[in-house]
Amino acid sequence: MEMKVRRQVGSFLIKCLDSCTYFLKTYCLTMAVRQRLFLVLLCIIITGSFFKEFLPLPDSYLNNKRNFLNVYFVKLAWSWTFWLLLPFIAITTFYLTRNPKKVLLRLSTLLVGTVIWYICTRFFMLIENLTGSCHTSEALQDLKIEHENKKACVMDGGVWYGFDISGHSFLLPYCILMIVEEAAVVHELKLQRNQYIHIIVNTLFVALGVLALIWIWMFFCTAIYFHDIYQKLFGTAFGLLAWYGTYQSWYLHPLSPGLPPQGTYLKSKQQRYRL
Known part of the structure; x- marks a missing residue:
């Protein structure tokens, strides 16, 4: 009886995981969303800064620097992004290529991101x-x-x-865009439902989706509560340039970590960005 209950609970959790994966992949990770996300982030920082300067909101839990999300997530934003992307990139790349060298090459994107994070924060x-x-x-x-x-x-x-210069305005957009670029590989995966790898990949994918939503929310809070408009615009500009300089420029060339393993879906993305 206990074994039957465990199987039913496990089956229910897997169905919930599959539903979340389907929703994120179908409605939040479309080509249109990915191509326009940087514009959405720009709108958030500009609109939020307008309210901060001309229609300031009253103090709340959200502008308390000791709030839970700021202390345990935003201050560790790169660590959260790094440690969730690392297994996701490794597993999906190996599943699609069966090439350990390709896995190591793709994982070097995290090293590139770490260097960008370190240099920019020291520069600020x-x-x-x-x-x-x-x-x-x-x-x-x-x-x-x-x-x-x-x-x-x-x-x-x-x-x-x-x-x-706002470090949050730099790092959060960069992490958001990096997660979206790397997570797009799920459109290439054809996993058998009963495989353990199916559960692992979907769990990581949903976790990355939740993390991206947290980063977007905290980016919005930064826009409406902290720094002046120029400090936030400079920070956001650095984040967008870091993303564009890697995923939209350097990673399209052979001598680079490269984009996620590409089938028809991701190749069409690369071709559109080149136009």
């Missing part, structure tokens, strides 16, 4: 240090000229005021 910190000054309070009075960088200023109890 450099700009903030070069353009900033230390103050005793957020009122920007009583300049502390003895501190030359943000770290020393904060350690001394001061407030550093400089051009703080």
Whole structure:
């Protein structure tokens, strides 16, 4: 009896997983959505910044930097994206190519993403240090000229005021677009329903879909609550350029990590982007 109940529960969970996969693949990962997603992200940051500047919303849990999603997800955004994409890329690439070298080559996209994340965040910190000054309070009075960088200023109890390019506005769009590019490979997979790989791939795919939705939501919260418009626009521009420079330019060439394994569906995507 207990074994029968477990099978029924397992069957129900698999059906729910298949339904979520079908919904995400059919309605959220279409060619039209993927081709226009960067425009949607631009609209979010511009519209949200407008409200932030001219129609500010009252304080809420969402603009508390200690809120759950910000502390446990956004501050670890690249880690979440990296560790979910790693098994997804490895499994789907090997399933479609049966080529370990191709798997390693495709996984190098995560190394490229890590390098981009590291360089951009360090560059943002450099700009903030070069353009900033230390103050005793957020009122920007009583300049502390003895501190030359943000770290020393904060350690001394001061407030550093400089051009703080929004790291969230950079990283969240980049992660969203990277997830969408890599997840598109599900259109090429023909998995048998009873295979364990079917369950594993669908679980990872749904997890990536949920993660992308969280990133979109937190990107919207960043737009309406944090930073000024120029800091957010610069951050978003870096994120979009990182995506365009890799998936829409470099990865189309042979000497690159390449795009996900391509059948008819993804080849049509590549051809459209080249037009």
